[in-house]
Amino acid sequence: MGFDKKILGIGAGYVGGPTMAMIAFKCPQHKVTVVDVNHDRIARWNSDKLPIYEPGLDEVVQTARGRNLFFSTDIEKGIKEHDIIFVSVNTPTKTFGDGAGMAADLQYWEKTARQISKYSDTDKIIVEKSTLPVRTAEALERILTASNRGVRFEVLSNPEFMAEGTAIRDLEEPDRILIGSRETEEGRSARDELVGIYTNWVSEERIITSNIWSSELSKLVSNAFLAQRISSINSISALCEKTEADVTEVARAVGMDSRIGPGFLNASIGFGGSCFQKDILNLVYLCRHYGLEDVADYWEGVVSINDYQKERFVHNMLSAMFNTLAGKKICLFGFAFKANTGDTRESPAIYVARRLFEEKAHVRITDPKALDNARIDLQDLSDQISYVEDPREAASGCDAIAVMTEWDMYRDLDYARIYRSMAKPAFVFDGRNILDHKGLFELGFNVYPTGKGALTHF
Numbered sequence: 001m002g003f004d005k006k007i008l009g010i011g012a013g014y015v016g017g018p019t020m021a022m023i024a025f026k027c028p029q030h031k032v033t034v035v036d037v038n039h040d041r042i043a044r045w046n047s048d049k050l051p052i053y054e055p056g057l058d059e060v061v062q063t064a065r066g067r068n069l070f071f072s073t074d075i076e077k078g079i080k081e082h083d084i085i086f087v088s089v090n091t092p093t094k095t096f097g098d099g100a101g102m103a104a105d106l107q108y109w110e111k112t113a114r115q116i117s118k119y120s121d122t123d124k125i126i127v128e129k130s131t132l133p134v135r136t137a138e139a140l141e142r143i144l145t146a147s148n149r150g151v152r153f154e155v156l157s158n159p160e161f162m163a164e165g166t167a168i169r170d171l172e173e174p175d176r177i178l179i180g181s182r183e184t185e186e187g188r189s190a191r192d193e194l195v196g197i198y199t200n201w202v203s204e205e206r207i208i209t210s211n212i213w214s215s216e217l218s219k220l221v222s223n224a225f226l227a228q229r230i231s232s233i234n235s236i237s238a239l240c241e242k243t244e245a246d247v248t249e250v251a252r253a254v255g256m257d258s259r260i261g262p263g264f265l266n267a268s269i270g271f272g273g274s275c276f277q278k279d280i281l282n283l284v285y286l287c288r289h290y291g292l293e294d295v296a297d298y299w300e301g302v303v304s305i306n307d308y309q310k311e312r313f314v315h316n317m318l319s320a321m322f323n324t325l326a327g328k329k330i331c332l333f334g335f336a337f338k339a340n341t342g343d344t345r346e347s348p349a350i351y352v353a354r355r356l357f358e359e360k361a362h363v364r365i366t367d368p369k370a371l372d373n374a375r376i377d378l379q380d381l382s383d384q385i386s387y388v389e390d391p392r393e394a395a396s397g398c399d400a401i402a403v404m405t406e407w408d409m410y411r412d413l414d415y416a417r418i419y420r421s422m423a424k425p426a427f428v429f430d431g432r433n434i435l436d437h438k439g440l441f442e443l444g445f446n447v448y449p450t451g452k453g454a455l456t457h458f
């Protein structure tokens with residue numbers, strides 16, 4: 001059967017895999033191929049055990065794979081045979097040289113651009129899906145056209161706004177699709193072609209267009225605003241703990257103002273994930289590059305508060321448990337950076353586990369989906385860390401439970417039984433405010449929520 005369009009996705013990670021799978025799922029008339037340099041990842045996309053856990057993803061992949069969705073490591077063939085190329089390669093924070101710890105590391109992205117330039121024999125539309133510094137499209141155009149082989153490339157910016165754990169829902173019913181293009185005839189025509197793909201399942205009023213630089217910048221700013229809300233409420237959680245105010249009540253009261261809105265006001269142990277910190281640091285770096293020191297300082301504060309919140313959590317544990325954790329057994333409930341994902345990139349749990357290790361505590365980690373990644377994240381730490389599948393078993397014999405991830409399963413465990421199995425006095429530190437604090441207190445636990453008064457028997 002012939003296909004209408006041939007669409008390639010370069011990068012089969014958390015974004016490239018689900019995004020391209022959704023396009024294939026919704027557009028059976030188009031052929032979608034996803035390529036990656038990572039052979040193991042591609043093999044897993046072609047297997048029954050997909051490389052990432054995401055609710056609903058298995059069904060989408062199973063429906064489309066082999067029909068119009070294909071996973072391959074043949075990047076050259078992919079570039080040659082497809083007309084629209086989505087680039088979803090990783091753009092982590094640079095760890096070396098100029099801009100280390102702040103700027104985006106664009107080496108994977110640039111390598112991809114060079115490969116596209118090298119292997120393209122026909123005109124292509126290149127879609128930036130990765131999150132990139134503003135004005136990257138300009139550099140991309142330069143690389144693509146440098147070889148000057150008569151092939152035309154039109155670059156579009158189409159940032160991805162999905163969140164992990166809800167990726168399939170977010171892709172199926174996005175708040176908006178943003179497409180940035182050059183305001184030329186070719187730019188508008190490429191943009192219309194991309195709009196045509198999305199209108200297979202997204203209504204036109206949710207598809208917005210802009211100039212290409214606004215589109216690139218909007219992605220960084222969206223993440224910065226979301227993270228800023230979390231740091232704002234987390235900063236207030238510290239004040240609540242000093243004043244007997246309750247952060248949940250404050251967030252509710254504040255969020256009911258329709259100008260503010262209720263989302264993203266859950267006080268926590270701090271935000272994690274591969275993007276918030278990286279994208280804010282990138283924004284800060286860009287501001288400094290343009291000489292906007294005050295603007296850079298303002299946004300850097302969002303990351304500082306996040307670091308403060310993680311350290312504050314450990315400090316609270318230390319002071320509650322008589323200023324020593326040495327030799328104590330502490331069970332971390334959850335290791336993923338949020339519920340419904342196995343992803344642990346930048347998870348606050350990594351920081352907490354390492355700090356507890358420094359304090360010479362014995363750390364036991366439980367998580368329904370993230371234990372494999374946890375083992376990799378902490379592989380340099382020796383025998384003081386153990387990994388236990390079952391949370392009841394993990395907590396048994398421990399001095400404290402610390403909730404790192406808001407998995408639903410932790411809400412309804414038999415805490416009376418867990419309490420009996422633990423060392424006394426037994427502590428709960430709820431970094432997500434998901435447990436029944438009063439109920440736990442009545443069972444005998446000393447309970448330390450986030451941003452509300454502690455309930456203790458001392």
Ligand code: NAD
Binds near residue numbers: 012016075162274
């Ligand atoms: P990831 O690390 O999971 O996936 C990136 C993939 O690209 C990897 O599998 C890697 O092997 C592959 N790759 C790197 N260089 C390649 C090359 N030259 N050719 C072929 N494949 C190559 O990263 P991710 O989480 O999917 O993020 C990708 C981009 O999307 C980043 O810019 C990120 O900021 C952005 N983003 C991520 C999310 C998210 O929820 N994870 C959401 C929105 C946007």
Ligand code: UGA
Binds near residue numbers: 264270
């Ligand atoms: C985030 C954005 O929500 C997406 O729109 C964006 O596309 C993505 O980053 C990206 O660019 O990578 P994600 O990191 O997957 O998505 O997950 P979020 O739901 O945003 O959570 C991020 C972190 O903030 C988690 O650690 C979460 O637990 C924490 N969080 C979230 C809070 O502490 N409080 C809240 O109220 C909300």
